[in-house]
Amino acid sequence: MVARTEELGVRRSSVIFKTALIAICNFTLEKISAKMESMERALGYREAKIAVCKLPSILDLSEAMLAHRVEFLRMEFGLECSCIAHRPAILMYSLEKRLIPRHYVIQILKAKGLVKRDIDLFGVFCSTHKKFVEKYLDR
Structure with a gap:
């Protein structure tokens, strides 16, 4: 082994x-x-x-x-x-529960000009739910 x-x-x-x-x-x-x-x-x-x-x-x-x-x-x-x-x-990580939903949130925020274009997707995907919400949704 x-x-x-x-x-x-x-x-x-x-x-x-x-x-x-x-x-x-x-x-x-x-x-x-x-x-x-x-x-x-x-x-x-x-x-x-x-x-x-x-x-x-x-x-x-x-x-x-x-x-x-x-x-x-x-x-x-x-x-x-x-x-x-x-x-x-x-x-x-689950595609359906984590990756796809977070990707869509980032796409919407980018479209509205609320986040920079060159965001690190790995950081977005790997952060805890609480940190993700604090950083991108509770602004």
Whole structure:
């Protein structure tokens, strides 16, 4: 299991190694290979490795869900694969409950000129509900 974890690119000295090891222990070698292939198709080889190294629990997502979220983030929000890979936590959030509603709020605020054009979507998506409401709605 340790060797498999290192094969994914997570070093033993890394803070995230324990989390990666736990994620690896939940799957067979074939299942891990299938999940990595799916991630490579969705993000690209290099980006898939980066995403797993940064957030090993991403392996818990189903292959279909991962592909759907990556495609949606790329097409609807215009995010690059490298941006998604460097901030893989965005893939763990629900499209319907978090990402899409917040995206629409930001689009409306931009249209009305209430927020700057180059807003960091990752910050918008990852902030707590309370902080999001305080920053963008309670003005």
